[in-house]
Amino acid sequence: MASEPHAAAPTASDETGPCFDEIYRHHFQSLVVQLYAFVGDMSEAQDLVQEAFSRAWPRWDRIARYDDPLAWVRRVAWNAAASRWRRLRTARLFQQRQRQEVVAGPGPDRVALTAALGALPTGQRRAVVLFYLAELTVNEIAEDCGVAPGTVKSWLHRARTTLAVGLADGDTERPSGGRTPAGGSTERTVN
Template identity: 60%
Template sequence: MAGTRSETPSAVHHEPPTFDEIYAAHYADLTVQLYAYFGDRQEAQDVVQEAFCRALSRWKRISRYDDPVAWIRRVAWNLAVSRWRRARTALGFLRRQPTAELYADGPEPDRVALIAALAELPDNHRRALVLHYLGDMPVAEVARREGVAEGTVKAWLHRGRAAMAVHLNLDDNTGDTR
């Protein structure tokens, strides 16, 4: 006989596993399962990581489940299916798009010359010309925005027009090319 005292089974209370223990024990296995589904290791790792992140934020409740790994596995599979569906939908959309690329003409030579001439001007002259002529702002508004007197803006516009005429080879009086 082993002993005189009676050996009665005592109620064994197990502490729930820690998140780190579950992660270390099951991350690789879940990744392999999802890799077999996706065929893409990175996608598998992403969904398993996402499932573990969601489990971590709810760990007090999930750790008391009979099988917390089953919850994580279900979430990972649901995420995988959702990604697969989104990818399928996106691919279907792309397949319905016209395959011929539309041709767009490049900028006209005059536009290229204008941009090049503007680039040669001092910043304040260029801003004044663009705001006044292309932005349709009156001189007073340009002056207010630039924080200068209206006379200064008028001088910038005059100097800018003169410099543009030289860069574009225009006769300053008629606008004709020389």
Template identity: 60%
Template sequence: MPAHPVSFDELYAAHYADLTVQLYAYFGDRQEAQDVVQEAFCRALTRWRAVSAYEDPVAWIRRVAWNLAVSKWRRSRTALSFLRKQRPSDEHVDGPNPERVALVAALATLPPAHRRAMVLRYLADMPVAEIAERESVPEGTVKSWLHRARTALAAQLSAEPTETTEGVRNA
């Protein structure tokens, strides 16, 4: 048993940086080293009555940190091995085309109620009656929102008649 029992806070303050440097040298990643050392100290704190009675509590924390580091390294190695064995996906998804970007930008300029009505009607294929019920407004209000939204979108998307906006209007 140590001459005078050291508090957890004192031990942490005195040894956290040293242990982190040691694990950093192993991992080559400072964040991983900090995570492992933090976890080791958390485990020591939950068992502090027993750990503080050890002849060298730092040795116990260091052992736990190294065990955690090795476990993490093994899990990473296993995951990489698994990923290497997987067939590469032939499926390639292109990013959004210019028409979609223009449409999303135009939708963003609409008032929220109009934008919701357009999305629910044309993307979710909801009937006007269902949109009205969902929004707690009369059907005439939803029809008005849709009309105003279509008018605003048509004005925005036809402001610069280009090949891109032509595709949006035809979509």
């Protein structure tokens, strides 16, 4: 009795698109790094990416046929992060109304880059993370964020200016990779 390998399995790769296991194996860690840079908490970033892949799994037959299935997973992770921020903000506002407590700012043990990224507006922070860590082009970021490419260029310019000033005040390492937030081009060629 011979059985077909991968018969009707959601992880099989065929004409309908890439297999789930392959996308998960090759992109989980890079998505975690992107979300960690955005939220500043490694376990939260891992949870957000895991949640995105968990939502993709039961729909993979449909998602695998998209032009870029990874973009769907990334968008779900980013949306989950945004929802997390809204929930935290609401909870923080509720707590502030309940008691009069002064919350101290970040301690000195914080990494300067994480603090500098956290000070950026959400759009700018997201553009920087997607451009430098996800290595998306300006046009890909614009599509992912639902804005015009000129808006992304503006976000990147403003973010680099803010980061250059903020990081010049302290001794910090620049992010790894070929680019630094203080310089470089906003254009990237697409292969």
